[in-house]
Amino acid sequence: xxxxxxxxxxxxxxxxxxxxxxxxxxxxxxxxxxxxxxxxxxxxxxxxxxxxxxxxxxxxxxxxxxxxxxxxxxxxxxxxxxxxxxxxxxxxxxxxxxxxxxxxxxxxxxxxxxxxxxxxxxxxxxxxxxxxxxxxxxxxxxxxxxxxxxxxxxxxxxxxxxxxxxxxxxxxxxxxxxxxxxxxxxxxxxxxxxxxxxxxxxxxxxxxxxxxxxxxxxxxxxxxxxxxxxxxxxxxxxxxxxxxxxxxxxxxxxxxxxxxxxxxxxxxxxxxxxxxxxxxxxxxxxxxxxxxx
Amino acid sequence: xxxxxxxxxxxxxxxxxxxxxxxxxxxxxxxxxxxxxxxxxxxxxxxxxxxxxxxxxxxxxxxxxxxxxxxxxxxxxxxxxxxxxxxxxxxxxxxxxxxxxxxxxxxxxxxxxxxxxxxxxxxxxxxxxxxxxxxxxxxxxxxxxxxxxxxxxxxxxxxxxxxxxxxxxxxxxxxxxxxxxxxxxxxxxxxxxxxxxxxxxxxxxxxxxxxxxxxxxxxxxxxxxxxxxxxxxxxxxxxxxxxxxxxxxxxxxxxxxxxxxxxxxxxxxxxxxxxxxxxxxxxxxxxxxxxxxxxxxxxxxxxxxxxxxxxxxxxxxxxxxx
Numbered sequence: 001x002x003x004x005x006x007x008x009x010x011x012x013x014x015x016x017x018x019x020x021x022x023x024x025x026x027x028x029x030x031x032x033x034x035x036x037x038x039x040x041x042x043x044x045x046x047x048x049x050x051x052x053x054x055x056x057x058x059x060x061x062x063x064x065x066x067x068x069x070x071x072x073x074x075x076x077x078x079x080x081x082x083x084x085x086x087x088x089x090x091x092x093x094x095x096x097x098x099x100x101x102x103x104x105x106x107x108x109x110x111x112x113x114x115x116x117x118x119x120x121x122x123x124x125x126x127x128x129x130x131x132x133x134x135x136x137x138x139x140x141x142x143x144x145x146x147x148x149x150x151x152x153x154x155x156x157x158x159x160x161x162x163x164x165x166x167x168x169x170x171x172x173x174x175x176x177x178x179x180x181x182x183x184x185x186x187x188x189x190x191x192x193x194x195x196x197x198x199x200x201x202x203x204x205x206x207x208x209x210x211x212x213x214x215x216x217x218x219x220x221x222x223x224x225x226x227x228x229x230x231x232x233x234x235x236x237x238x239x240x241x242x243x244x245x246x247x248x249x250x251x252x253x254x255x256x257x258x259x260x261x262x263x264x265x266x267x268x269x270x271x272x273x274x275x276x277x278x279x280x281x282x283x284x285x286x287x288x289x290x291x292x293x
Numbered sequence: 294x295x296x297x298x299x300x301x302x303x304x305x306x307x308x309x310x311x312x313x314x315x316x317x318x319x320x321x322x323x324x325x326x327x328x329x330x331x332x333x334x335x336x337x338x339x340x341x342x343x344x345x346x347x348x349x350x351x352x353x354x355x356x357x358x359x360x361x362x363x364x365x366x367x368x369x370x371x372x373x374x375x376x377x378x379x380x381x382x383x384x385x386x387x388x389x390x391x392x393x394x395x396x397x398x399x400x401x402x403x404x405x406x407x408x409x410x411x412x413x414x415x416x417x418x419x420x421x422x423x424x425x426x427x428x429x430x431x432x433x434x435x436x437x438x439x440x441x442x443x444x445x446x447x448x449x450x451x452x453x454x455x456x457x458x459x460x461x462x463x464x465x466x467x468x469x470x471x472x473x474x475x476x477x478x479x480x481x482x483x484x485x486x487x488x489x490x491x492x493x494x495x496x497x498x499x500x501x502x503x504x505x506x507x508x509x510x511x512x513x514x515x516x517x518x519x520x521x522x523x524x525x526x527x528x529x530x531x532x533x534x535x536x537x538x539x540x541x542x543x544x545x546x547x548x549x550x551x552x553x554x555x556x557x558x559x560x561x562x563x564x565x566x567x568x569x570x571x572x573x574x575x576x577x578x579x580x581x582x583x584x585x586x587x588x589x590x591x592x593x594x595x596x597x598x599x600x601x602x603x604x605x606x607x608x609x610x611x612x613x614x615x
Contacts, residue, residue, distance in 0.1 A: 128308045129315075131592045132585065133547040135554055136569065140316065140585055143573035144323035220439060224551075227441050228558060228570050243442055251460075255449050262442035269437035 022278075029274030036268045040087045043080075051080045051237060060254050070256040073249050078242075078257060082264050085237040090268070092149065092238070093219035096156035100218070101211040103157065104164025109203065111165070112172025113195045123169070126162050134159040135224060142230045152231050156221045164210045171203045205283055213276045216269035223265055239265050301600060305593040310365075312589045316582050317361040327353050330377060330576055364582070374579030378571055383583045387565060393463065394557070394564030398549055400480065401487035406542065409492050410535065413499025417534070418526050420504060429500070432493035440490040440552050444559040447486050458482050461561040483560040490552045491545065495538065502534035509533070536606055543599030546592045 055075035063070045069078035111122040129137075141155035175181060176199075184194050219239070225231035226240025234241050239261045246257035328348050348354060355363075364374070373383035416428040435443075452460035459465065459482070464475040506512060507530045515525050550566065557567035565584060572580040 128311050131308055131596070132312055132589050133550040133592060135551040136585060136588050139554070139569065139573045140581055141319060143576055143581060144320055144325050144578075146324070216437070223439055224441065224555060227439075227555070228573075230570075230573055243439075243445065247445065250445055250449055251453070253449075253453055255446070258442065258445050258449070262439060262446075265439055265442070266434060266437045270433060273433070273437070 025274050026278045029271040029278070032267055032271035033275055036086065036090070036271065039083050040090055043083045044087065047080075049077070049080055051076065051084045053077075060249060060257075062254075063256055069260045070254075072246065072257050078260055081237045081242060082239070082260050085239045085242045085261060086264050086268070088232065088236060088238040089219045089222055089240070089265075090215070092153055092156070092222045092232075093215045093217075096153045096160065096218040096222070097211050097214040099153065099157035100160040100214060101164050101207055104161035104210070105168050105200075105203070105207045107161065108165035108168030109172055109195060109200060112169040112176070113191070113199060115173075115176075119169070122165075126165050129159075130162045135221065138221060138225060139228070139230055142225055147225075147230050147233070149232060149236075152222055152225055155225070156218045159221070160214055160218060164207060164214070167206055167210050168203050171206050172199050175199055175202050209276060209280060209283070212272060212279075216272050219265060220269070297604070298597065298601060301597045305597065308593060309586065309590060313365060313582070313586050314361055316585050317357060317364070320578055320582075321357045325576060325578065327351055327578065330578065368583070368586075373583045376572070376577055376580040378575040378577040378580065379568070383579050386568060386580060387583065387587065390563055390565045390568055393562060394553060394566055397480065397483055397487065397557070397562060397564060398553055400484045401491065401552075402545075402549060404484065404488035405491035405495055408488070409495025410499050410538075412492075412496045413501075414503055414526065414531055416496070416500045417503035417507065417530070425500075428496060432496045435489065436493040436497075439555075440486065441555040441559055443489060444483075444486045444556055447482055448559070451482060461559070463563050483556050483562050486560075487549075487552050487556045490556070491549065494545070494548070498538045498541070499535065502537050503530045504534070506530040506534035539606055540599050540603040543595040543597070543602060546595030550588050550591065 053076060055071070057075065058067075058071050059073055059075040061067055061071045061075075067077050067079065069082060072078055072081065107122060107126070111119045137159050138152075138155040141158065142151045145151040145154075181194060181198055184198050189197070222231055222238060223240030223243065226238050227244045229244065231240055232238045234245055242261035243258055246261070250258045328344060328351060353360075367373075371384055373387075375381075376383045376386050379386045412428050412432075416425040419425055448460045451458040459479050461479075461482075463479055464471055503526070507526075511533070512525055512529050515529050520529075553564065553566040554569060556562070557564045558570045561567065565587070568580065569584045569588075571577075572584065
């Protein structure tokens with residue numbers, strides 16, 4: 001009896017019911033990502049409100065219609081601060097993810113295309129760097145170069161290119177034995193031409209997927225560094241500095257300055273992961289069951 | 294077994310050497326000045342001659358490789374230098390704090406593995422059910438949530454609203470001695486939050502592993518023989534589904550260290566992870582270099598453990614062939 005129930009459940013789980021939740025998840029993710037991008041792009045030029053406007057008579061107000069997220073300890077509107085913080089965090093995340101993807105793709109493609117001892121040497125370097133915990137390496141780099149926007153971008157990029165390098169190398173290795181590469185080589189194409197014209201375009205979808213998935217990671221990294229006081233300066237609203245500055249009011253019992261910046265990290269992360277998961281299913285349906293995030 | 298462990302250690306040693314060298318290279322490329330860091334505010338009033346003498350004493354002008362070699366040889370002799378922010382020898386800082394970090398991480402890790410296995414099996418047992426969907430969605434949401442944010446909200450809820458647990462530290466500020474029940478009550482929140490940050494990964498992997506195992510032939514055979522669903526789930530699917538998870542446990546050390554860095558800072562837990570953050574804020578290079586090396590060593594040991602566990606638990610893998 002139990003087995004029968006189970007087999008029905010297993011059957012249903014891949015049937016129409018499952019598909020509808022998947023579409024729902026995809027649509028929700030798409031809407032949320034669009035909303036995030038629009039908020040980040042449109043709010044500062046269109047909304048004529050000053051995020052730094054201090055109003056001491058309205059400090060630490062709980063969420064209300066006038067201030068949906070409440071106000072912070074000097075009376076700044078938290079919704080506006082969160083949108084500006086998201087903008088900074090997302091910019092840092094995108095910049096770091098792009099840099100990391102360029103480095104990772106270059107290194108991975110070089111290792112895969114050259115093969116032999118060069119490949120082994122390069123992958124040894126990748127293994128070595130990845131044996132230092134990422135946040136710790138980031139903390140070390142930022143500590144040595146003093147906190148600021150660029151040290152944060154560089155430290156996040158330098159700790160995140162490793163996975164991209166591994167993915168791209170594996171992809172290049174699997175492509176190398178394909179007939180069209182053999183055809184290009186026997187047609188007299190140079191090593192460089194094969195790499196740039198044939199191998200690189202073929203690995204780009206994978207690299208792009210890795211880059212998109214890296215943006216939330218990089219955002220997380222930035223907020224962790226900023227939260228520890230080793231990231232962006234406190235007067236710049238980023239999601240990490242917002243949580244950091246909210247610590248004082250949290251200990252006084254006001255929860256809203258802490259809660260909302262955190263939600264602004266979680267929601268885009270889940271939305272981007274949802275979209276990237278759907279994209280991965282399209283370019284590689286067999287790997288559906290793999291975890292994203 | 295011992296030979297394999299020995300061989301793996303030999304592979305890990307060069308990695309550790311390269312990492313320590315990299316640490317020195319990054320410091321050499323940065324604008325960080327050891328003389329100013331050593332002298333602190335006293336450097337502002339000091340004349341050039343004193344600074345030059347100090348520079349000479351500290352060996353700052355020696356080439357990078359010479360400084361690195363000097364550090365390495367004295368580190369092997371147990372001298373890791375002087376920590377400026379803790380005003381103690383680095384070795385003493387690590388010795389005093391390592392035990393608290395290990396305690397926190399061990400408890401959090403065991404908690405995460407046990408709860409993760411339980412939730413993962415429950416979710417995999419009925420795929421697509423309400424419970425499965427709740428567990429999976431919660432796991433994804435938790436994975437996306439920054440651990441420092443969860444820690445702060447936990448402080449707000451348990452220490453401020455309900456006032457049932459202390460907000461941080463190792464003992465109450467009034468107490469002089471470190472007693473067991475003090476430490477235990479102060480450990481609950483940090484360990485719980487750290488476990489919560491490691492939980493999603495275990496839950497999702499166990500769910501995946503057990504779910505995959507439920508679709509395999511031995512399970513189908515067991516069901517065909519009329520074996521009870523509980524035995525199928527716990528005796529067959531869990532055993533083969535847990536295998537990849539168990540072996541990956543060792544490779545979770547970096548995430549554990551990352552979590553500990555943030556959790557210890559939020560809860561002022563007197564461990565080495567919190568010391569790392571303090572060292573970074575004060576640019577205390579000797580302490581930072583030692584702690585980075587220590588963390589890398591922990592990661593390498595974790596990887597070694599993962600390899601060995603893999604060989605131990607999976608009879609198809611022969612240790613001699615690894």
